[in-house]
Amino acid sequence: MLPARVLAAATSLLVILALSGCSSLWPCTDTTAERGEAGVRVQVVDTDGQRLGVTAQVVDWRLEPHPQVPAEGDRVHFRFRFDGADERSGPVVDACAVDEERMALMCQAIHSSQVLGPGRDLTGDSWLDVEHPEHVAEVLLIPNDQSYAGGATCETDIKDGGGTHPPESPGAGDQL
Template structure:
């Protein structure tokens, strides 16, 4: 009789653990998959489309002028443009990912680009991954900046940016 009682308690304990483990699962925001990468994208933040585009104007693979001995690097020139007559949208802080990819659109290396900073940047230098294999530079459309109150349950709006991509990810 004692073994049946103990088995019942173990079953109740297991049911309680499973029920508690499920509590709050809906409160944890899921990290969304990144949007479709391209040389020119319309900026998005979740379900919101910004009146703004980001575009890779030019890119080239060459040694970085400050550390040429460290391998090849990719120099990117880009721009953000407003698609609206309201210029306030372009002044909002926007951070996107730009990635150097090989011929099969496998990510070699990524960096962040910003609408309020200089309009060129460097990826690398790097020998691993070999940036000399770069076939294109693509931008992901998703806003990566979660906002000034990210992590604050009272003031944060709940937006969760997609995960950062890295070497080996397929676009």
């Protein structure tokens, strides 16, 4: 039988290891949310698929030279709007120029914070530098909120990581 002091020390050590995240029994799991259906107007959803009460919409788009580099030819200039967002909710969604088959040609993140603030009408604009702009059929938004995309994973932080993470942002060639 072990002396009482040894048992107390061993118990204390196990508690410290468990609280520090050094225990191999720490239950950490990573999952990735499924990418939602792309559209011109989408209801923004969190990683659990729950609506945030924010609508993101492509207001319009056109091909035209960027005013700062007109010699580089046409780019996709699009306007977007976030309804229901406030400075605290701050959703981030992906905007993608797609061809007629909804194949992504170029994507980038757009932030509701780009359009929020005093005197703003919730409408912003951005540019996509697509290699072949003549192939662009429309600009679509992905409904998944990407604002937590950089969160800790089990691999990087077993104690505080884990949970459901947003899907990876689409890239050129992804079918939307």
